[in-house]
Structure formats: structure tokens, C-alpha cells
Amino acid sequence: MAAILLKNLQFKYPSSKTWVVDIKDWQVPAGEMCFLSGPSGCGKSTLLEILAGIQKEQAGEVWIGTTEMSRLSPQERDRFRADHLGYVFQSFNLIPYLNVFENVQLALEMSPHKKQKVASPRAKIDELLRSLGMSDFRDRAVTELSIGQQQRVALARALIGEPELILADEPTSALDYDHREKFLQLLFQEARKLKSTVLFVSHDRTLEKLFDRTVAFSEISKGRT
Amino acid sequence: MFFLHLAWKSLWNRKITSLLTVLSVALSIALVLSVDRAKRASEEGFTSTISGTDLIVGARSGPLNLLLYTVFNMGNATNNISIETYNYFKSHPAVEWTIPYSLGDSHRGFRVVGTDDSFYEHYRFRKDRQLEFAEGAKAQGIWDVVLGADVAEKWNYQLGQKVVIAHGITKGEGILFHDDKPFRVSGILKKTGTALDRSLYITLAGLEAVHIDWSNGAQPTRESAIPQDQVRAEDLKTTQITSFFLRTKSRIETLRLQREINTYENEALSAIIPGVTLGELWRGLEFVEAVLIAIGWLVIFVGLVTLLIALLTSLNERRREMSILRSLGASPMKLASLLVAESFLLSALGVLAGVVSHVFSFWLLKDFLENQLGLYLTGAWIGSQGWLAMSMTVVLGALVGFLPAVQAQRRALKDGLSVKT
Ligand SMILES: Nc1ncnc2c1ncn2[C@@H]1O[C@H](COP(=O)(O)OP(=O)(O)OP(=O)(O)O)[C@@H](O)[C@H]1O
Ligand SMILES: [Mg+2]
Numbered sequence: 282m283a284a285i286l287l288k289n290l291q292f293k294y295p296s297s298k299t300w301v302v303d304i305k306d307w308q309v310p311a312g313e314m315c316f317l318s319g320p321s322g323c324g325k326s327t328l329l330e331i332l333a334g335i336q337k338e339q340a341g342e343v344w345i346g347t348t349e350m351s352r353l354s355p356q357e358r359d360r361f362r363a364d365h366l367g368y369v370f371q372s373f374n375l376i377p378y379l380n381v382f383e384n385v386q387l388a389l390e391m392s393p394h395k396k397q398k399v400a401s402p403r404a405k406i407d408e409l410l411r412s413l414g415m416s417d418f419r420d421r422a423v424t425e426l427s428i429g430q431q432q433r434v435a436l437a438r439a440l441i442g443e444p445e446l447i448l449a450d451e452p453t454s455a456l457d458y459d460h461r462e463k464f465l466q467l468l469f470q471e472a473r474k475l476k477s478t479v480l481f482v483s484h485d486r487t488l489e490k491l492f493d494r495t496v497a498f499s500e501i502s503k504g505r506t
Numbered sequence: 507m508f509f510l511h512l513a514w515k516s517l518w519n520r521k522i523t524s525l526l527t528v529l530s531v532a533l534s535i536a537l538v539l540s541v542d543r544a545k546r547a548s549e550e551g552f553t554s555t556i557s558g559t560d561l562i563v564g565a566r567s568g569p570l571n572l573l574l575y576t577v578f579n580m581g582n583a584t585n586n587i588s589i590e591t592y593n594y595f596k597s598h599p600a601v602e603w604t605i606p607y608s609l610g611d612s613h614r615g616f617r618v619v620g621t622d623d624s625f626y627e628h629y630r631f632r633k634d635r636q637l638e639f640a641e642g643a644k645a646q647g648i649w650d651v652v653l654g655a656d657v658a659e660k661w662n663y664q665l666g667q668k669v670v671i672a673h674g675i676t677k678g679e680g681i682l683f684h685d686d687k688p689f690r691v692s693g694i695l696k697k698t699g700t701a702l703d704r705s706l707y708i709t710l711a712g713l714e715a716v717h718i719d720w721s722n723g724a725q726p727t728r729e730s731a732i733p734q735d736q737v738r739a740e741d742l743k744t745t746q747i748t749s750f751f752l753r754t755k756s757r758i759e760t761l762r763l764q765r766e767i768n769t770y771e772n773e774a775l776s777a778i779i780p781g782v783t784l785g786e787l788w789r790g791l792e793f794v795e796a797v798l799i800a801i802g803w804l805v806i807f808v809g810l811v812t813l814l815i816a817l818l819t820s821l822n823e824r825r826r827e828m829s830i831l832r833s834l835g836a837s838p839m840k841l842a843s844l845l846v847a848e849s850f851l852l853s854a855l856g857v858l859a860g861v862v863s864h865v866f867s868f869w870l871l872k873d874f875l876e877n878q879l880g881l882y883l884t885g886a887w888i889g890s891q892g893w894l895a896m897s898m899t900v901v902l903g904a905l906v907g908f909l910p911a912v913q914a915q916r917r918a919l920k921d922g923l924s925v926k927t
Contacts (some may be wrong), residue, residue, distance in 0.1 A: 329923045335832065356837055363835020370923070376827055378519030379512075390508040391834045438834075505919075 283308040283344070284446055284478035285332060290341035292331055300502075301327050304341075307501045311346075311445075314469060316489045319498030325482045328498075329448050332480070333366055334358030346445055352357035364394035367439030367477070372433030375423040377453045382419050384407060385438045395442025409437045413428045413467055428455040432464060447472060449481045457488070463493050513847040516827075520820060524852060531856025532863060534809035535899060538802035539864040542891040545795050547875070553701040556751075556780050557641045558630030559605075559681045560760045563587070563595070563767055564749035566774035575781045576607055576749050578701050579617050583609060586746035589756035595752065600759040605630045605751040607714055613685070616657045618706045620713030620747070628753065631700050641665050642693030648712045648739060650692035656703040658694045667691045671706070671716065673725075682725055684716040689736045704812045714742040752777075781844075801889065806899055809856065810906050817849055817910040820918075827879060828914060829923050838918040846904055853903020857896050861888070 285308060292303040301324045309315045319325050330336040331343060334350050337357075343350040345365065349356060362368075367388070375384045385406045389396040390454065398407045410416050413433045423431060434454055438448055449468070453461040465481075465488065472479050489495040517524045556562075556577050564572045565585030574580040596604045605628055608620035626637055626644045637685035640728075642665045645652045653668055663669065667688045673682040689708060689817075697703060708790050715737050719726035726732070760779065828841050865887055868875075888896070 287516045326923070333833070333923070335922050356839075359835055359837035362833075366835075368833040368923070370830070370833065374830065376830055383515075387831075388510075388834050391831070391836060469588075 283312050283345070284311040284341070284346060284385075285309040285480065286344035288342040288344075289356065290331070292327065292336060292338045294327075295336050302331065302502050303331045303353075303440050304328075304502050309478060309480060311478055312473075312476055313474050314491075314493045315471065315481065315496060316492035316495045317480060318484055318486050318489065318495060319482075319484045320484060324482075324502060326450055327500055328502075329368075329480070329482060330448075333368060333448060334362050339498075346438070360439070363392035364494075365445050366464055367438050367444035367447040369432075369435050369444075369447070369449040369452040370437045371431075373456045374452075379421055381410065381415060381426070381434050382494070384423055384434055385409065385441055386425060387439050388438045392442060395444070399441065400442050401431050403438075406437070406441060409441060409471075410434075412471070413437050419447075420442065429460050429464070433467070436464070436468060436471075440468075443475045443477070445477060447477050447479045449479065452481075453483070453488070454485070462491070507533045508852070510847060511820070513851055515825075516844075517848055517851060517887070518568050523631075523820065527813050528856045528859055530812045530902070531809040531853055531899060532859035534802070534805040535857050535860025535871070535896060536864045537805050538799075538870070539633050539860065539888060539892045540802055541798045541802050542889045543864070543887070545798065546889055549555075549643035551699060552634040552788060553571065553781070553784050555702070555818055556629075556784075557633055558628070559751040559780055560754045560757065561764055561767065561777045562749060562780055563751045563752060563775055563777045566776045569776065569783045572749065572778055573787065575609065576751075577780065583748045585771055585774075586748055587750075587775060588746055589744050591660055591770070591775070592747055592750055595750075595767065598763075600754050600756075601812065602753045602755045604753075605629060606710060606747045606775055607749045607751060608710060608747045610670045610748070611673060611713070611716070613657070613669060614661065615704050616654070616704055616706055618651075618671050618690040618708060618713075620708055620710045622710055625707065626632050626710060629751070630673040630701065631701075635698070636757070637698070637702070638696040639696045640696045644692070644711065645692050645709050648709060648715045648742070649689050649734070650709065650739065651817060652693040652695060652707040653691060654695055654703040654707075655697040656704045657706055658691075663691055665691050665694065665759065669706070673903060686731065687716050700812065708743045708827070711739060714744055721820055732734070741800075745800075760788065772796060801893065806895060810853075810899070810902055813849055813852055813856075813903060814909060815863050816852075816907045817845060817907060818913070819847075821910050821914055824914075825917065825921060828918055829921060832918055838915040841918050842915045846907035846912040849907030849910075850900070850904040853900050853906075856903070857899050864888075875897070 287304045287307045290302060290304040292298050293300050308446050317325060327336065331338055332345065334353065338351060340352065345361070348361060350361070354359060376387065379387065389399065396402060407416070407419065411435060412418055413443060415430065415433055415437065418426060418430060426434065432455070435452065437448070444487070452466050454462060468479065521856055522654055562572060562576050564576065565587050567584050571581055571606055592604070592606060597599060605624045606621055608616060611618040621645065629637055640655065653663055655665070667690070669691060670683055670685045671689065674685060689712065695702070718737055718741065719732040753885055754763055764777045764779065768773050831841060
């Protein structure tokens with residue numbers, strides 16, 4: 282079964298002249314760690330937003346697992362994203378006025394579905410923080426963390442509630458090579474445990490060897506690059 | 507609910523701006539509540555200056571004038587009424603009691619009233635309060651004077667002290683003094699919070715006595731002057747009074763008696779029903795009240811605009827935050843409701859703080875207002891105006907949140923997940 286299945290997907294912004302994303306047929310098998318690379322401005326983030334149901338394609342089908350995103354109403358897509366996805370940004374991931382614990386908790390609070398999957402939310406959050414080496418910072422203001430620590434909190438938030446699909450948009454861009462690898466190990470370790478699929482976007486190709494599969498954006502999308 | 511928690515945390519994160527916003531809402535609410543309260547208190551104080559009196563009678567004049575110079579120590583009588591007329595109505599079968607009330611002299615800016623025992627016995631104010639003495643007793647002898655509370659306090663008069671009254675009604679110090687015939691303080695009234703506190707009370711005989719050697723309003727010459735110790739009660743004949751208060755045996759008689767007095771053949775008289783004329787007078791002051799209320803509402807408007815500005819300016823700093831919430835599944839609607847929740851919290855807190863500071867400040871100022879300004883704070887803390895202002899502020903406050911909410915929603919759709927500035 283495919284975790285992501287795209288068919289004849291076409292998307293452009295109101296202001297763009299050509300298709301920003303134009304994918305005939307592409308899929309990511311469930312449980313795969315997939316690395317998506319491509320130069321800046323080619324449309325990687327846009328693709329992730331489509332997968333997350335934040336942008337709406339003009340044509341084609343978008344399947345996430347057994348759900349066809351393209352048929353959902355905007356409200357249903359927001360709900361779906363909250364319930365089934367984990368999302369990591371490249372930086373500035375956290376809500377500055379919530380502490381570490383609350384930032385992770387946020388993902389559960391936004392989704393009754395995720396919350397109900399986790400038997401004891403508090404214990405689970407603490408466990409995740411521990412496995413990411415962040416236990417000591419549990420009640421710390423996130424503004425007092427280093428970038429790497431912030432990204433680990435963001436990862437914990439994306440992992441909580443056992444999302445089927447984790448989308449990561451250059452989450453390691455602010456880290457040095459060693460920390461980047463460590464970050465990815467943690468991601469893989471947790472994702473394997475949850476049997477989640479990971480789609481990891483970056484233009485930094487030095488990371489690709491750690492993934493199951495590498496895809497260049499230009500290979501799948503024939504829009505302008 | 508986590509959502510309110512989020513809104514609260516977000517506000518707390520911007521505590522200075524939030525605090526100032528709450529403060530501006532609180533100030534406007536406190537202002538409106540206080541104006542409303544002061545207005546109700548002054549209306550209460552105003553209309554409760556006299557009660558239990560069915561008619562006030564004086565020489566023919568406008569009703570307002572008659573009311574002002576008898577009850578509020580303002581203005582002058584144009585004419586006096588004869589003692590025969592007074593006695594006629596005093597023993598009228600429909601009349602229960604009368605209080606004579608003669609004006610004309612003053613003491614250091616306060617009026618001197620000539621009256622008799624019936625004043626201490628029958629005069630009522632604030633529903634059914636009777637005059638009480640702080641010290642001493644009513645004026646009985648010719649040279650006795652009873653002081654209103656304000657008079658005694660202002661000049662620090664004690665029982666037994668000698669007081670000289672001036673001829674005519676003057677604002678400040680008199681020009682012509684009855685300094686050959688000083689009065690002795692026999693009693694000091696308890697504070698009433700009405701105009702009664704700002705007068706001195708002597709007997710009708712006393713009022714005659716100081717003028718015994720005056721002729722046609724002219725001071726006596728050295729030869730015609732009669733020394734105080736030679737004034738005898740038998741020689742004092744009251745021939746005129748300025749006005750009198752009257753109580754009917756049955757309220758039903760009031761209108762009929764009023765007509766009878768107004769059409770009395772022997773003398774041109776005016777009789778007014780105090781409550782009716784007070785009501786007219788108060789309505790005449792309504793525009794002042796309207797202006798104050800209008801200012802209050804303007805201040806509330808300004809408070810709400812401040813709220814709007816605070817929310818709109820915060821939006822820019824919070825685009826990132828909005829994107830993160832969106833990535834976690836918050837719909838644009840939910841982001842919008844977050845902002846509405848925030849503005850609701852701010853305005854509700856503002857209203858709360860406004861009420862607290864209103865209650866607290868009036869509690870602090872209670873004594874001052876009652877004693878110095880005669881504002882008796884009876885009645886509810888918050889009147890209908892206040893409730894209206896409070897509920898309007900909360901509702902409008904929440905509504906104000908819609909404008910930034912709509913903007914945030916539009917932006918959320920445009921920005922997607924990644925903020926591009
Ligand atoms: N909101 C928008 N409105 C119009 N055009 C946009 C918008 N967002 C992105 N674009 C355009 O779409 C194209 C793809 O942008 P996108 O952000 O997906 O690139 P990217 O591959 O993620 O680049 P990067 O590696 O720098 O993050 C770019 O050419 C960009 O100019
Ligand atoms: Mg990007």
C-alpha cells in the first residue's frame with residue numbers, strides 16, 4: 282500500500298504562469314523513509330503543503346493512505362492534517378510563549394483523534410522528550426533553547442499521536458553535520474517504531490545516503506525548475 | 507479549555523500591551539460607572555432634600571423660583587406674605603401642620619432662616635428622616651440660633667458662642683451687620699447632606715428682634731437704636747413671613763388646596779407641590795447628564811479602538827505562530843476564533859478591572875462624597891446604564907476581534923505554512 286499516491290497532480294499559485302507542481306504519477310510506499318531533493322524555489326515546500334492539505338491542487342488526485350485529499354472540504358483537510366500528519370518546519374518551529382512540554386502537547390490538543398490514540402498523554406510526551414534527550418528542559422521556555430534543541434522539540438511534536446505520515450521541510454538546515462545525523466537517527470528510530478512514513482525535503486544531498494530512497498524533484502515534476 | 511489557555515498564554519506573552527489595553531478598557535468602564543453612580547446619587551440627594559411636605563407656599567412667583575429660594579438657598583423672594591394669611595391656612599380644616607420659613611438675613615455667606623418649633627418637629631427629608639441635633643437643642647429664646655452642620659464646621663462654631671448676623675442676603679461678608687444684637691449658638695444640627703446644612707435657624711421673634719429698631723430697611727440712627735437688653739418678647743410682633751411649608755390631613759386634598767391657595771383673594775400666593783417642581787428642575791438638568799454619558803461612551807469607544815490597534819499590531823509578529831498552528835491542523839477559522847477569544851478576554855478583563863476599581867474608589871471616597879458633597883451613595887452600585895455599558899463593551903470587544911481575525915484568516919490562506927514576508 283502507498284502512503285502517498287499522486288496522479289496527474291497540477292498546481293500553481295494565482296500569480297504563477299506555469300505549473301509549480303506537475304506530477305503525472307508518483308507514490309511513496311508505506312513505512313518508507315523518502316528523501317526529496319531539489320534546488321531552491323523548485324516547489325518542494327509547495328508539494329508538502331499540497332500533501333498536508335493546505336494548498337488545493339487545480340487538477341489530479343492526492344491520496345494519503347486510503348484517503349483522497351482532493352475530495353475533502355477545506356475543513357476536512359484541516360481535520361485530516363491534525364489527525365494523521367506530523368509536520369516539521371525548517372526553523373522557528375515552536376510557539377514562543379509555550380514551554381517545551383506545552384509545545385508538544387499542542388499537537389494532541391489540536392486533534393482529539395491523536396489524543397485518543399495516546400493512552401496517557403503526559404507520560405507519552407515525557408517519554409518522547411526523554412528519548413530525544415530533552416527531559417531536563419521539559420518546563421523550560423522554548424526561547425531559552427538552542428536551535429538544535431528547538432528542532433528536537435519540534436520533532437517530538439511531529440511524532441506524538443502516532444501520525445501515519447511525517448512531512449519534514451528542511452528541519453535540519455540550522456544544524457551542523459553531526460547534529461543533523463543525530464536528528465535523523467532519532468526521526469528514523471521513532472518513525473520505525475510507529476511504522477510511519479517519512480517524506481523529508483532538503484536541498485542538502487549529503488544526507489541522502491541515510492534514507493531508503495532519494496527522489497529529485499525534477500524527476501517527478503515536469504514543471505519549471 | 508486548551509484554546510482559552512492558548513489565548514491566555516499568548517496575551518501573557520505580550521503582557522505590557524495587554525495590560526495597557528485592559529487598563530484603557532477598565533478606565534473607560536470605571537468612568538461610565540462612576541458618572542452613572544454620581545448622577546443617581548445626586549438625583550437622589552436632590553430630590554430627597556424635602557419630603558413629607560405637600561405644598562410650599564410663597565408670594566406669587568414662578569414655581570422654580572419658589573422652590574429654589576425655599577429648599578435650595580438660591581435666589582430671593584419677590585414679596586412676603588402676611589401673618590394673617592399664614593394663620594388662616596395654618597388653621598384651615600384640611601391642613602395638618604405648617605412650618606413658617608422666613609428669609610432675608612445671612613451670616614458669612616450662609617442664610618439665616620426664621621422659623622418656629624414646627625420646623626424641628628415636622629420637617630422631613632430623605633423619605634422620612636427628621637432633623638437631629640449633634641449638640642444642644644432647638645432655638646427657643648429670642649437670641650438663640652441653631653446652626654446647620656456645614657456652617658458649624660466651616661467656621662468651627664461651638665455651643666454658646668456669639669454669632670452676629672448680617673442684614674440682607676450676601677454671598678460673602680455682609681455690609682450691614684446686626685452687630686449690636688449677637689445671637690448665641692443653642693444647637694448644632696447633625697449632617698443631613700442637603701441644603702439644610704448650609705443655613706442658620708433662629709426664631710421668628712429673633713428675626714423681628716434684630717430689626718425692631720429698623721425702619722423701611724434702613725439702619726437705626728444712634729438715637730433710635732434699641733439696645734439688645736431692652737428688647738422684650740412682648741414687643742415683638744411678627745407681621746410677615748416669606749413662605750411656609752404645609753402638610754394636608756389627607757393627600758387627596760392637596761390639589762384642591764393648591765388651587766384654593768393659588769386663587770386666594772386676599773393675597774397673591776403661589777403653592778407648589780415640591781415633588782412635581784423638583785422633577786421639572788431635574789429634567790432641566792438632564793442635558794448635563796446626557797453630555798456626561800456621551801463622554802463616557804466616547805471613552806468606551808476609544809478603549810475599544812485601542813483594543814483593535816493592539817490586536818492588529820500584534821498580528822504581524824504572530825504570522826509565524828499562526829503558520830505553526832496551521833501546520834498542526836488549525837483551520838483558518840480556528841485561528842480567527844483564537845483572536846476573537848483574545849479580544850474577548852481583554853475586554854472582559856477590562857470590564858472586570860473597571861468594576862473593581864469603580865467599587866473600590868467609591869468605597870474609599872464614600873465619606874468624602876457624603877460629607878463634603880452631600881452625595882449619598884444609596885441604591886445599587888451599578889445602574890442600568892452601567893450594565894448596558896459593561897455588556898456592550900464585552901460584546902463589542904469580542905466583535906472587535908473579528909477584524910484582525912478576518913485578516914489573520916486571509917493571511918493564513920495566503921501564507922500557507924511558510925511565512926514569506
Ligand atoms: N504564496 C505564493 N504565491 C505565489 N508564488 C509562490 C508562493 N509561494 C511560493 N511561490 C513560488 O512557487 C515556487 C516554489 O516555491 P517553494 O516555496 O515551494 O520552493 P522550495 O522548493 O520549497 O524552495 P526552498 O528550497 O528555497 O525552500 C517558487 O518559485 C515561488 O516563487
Ligand atoms: Mg521550501
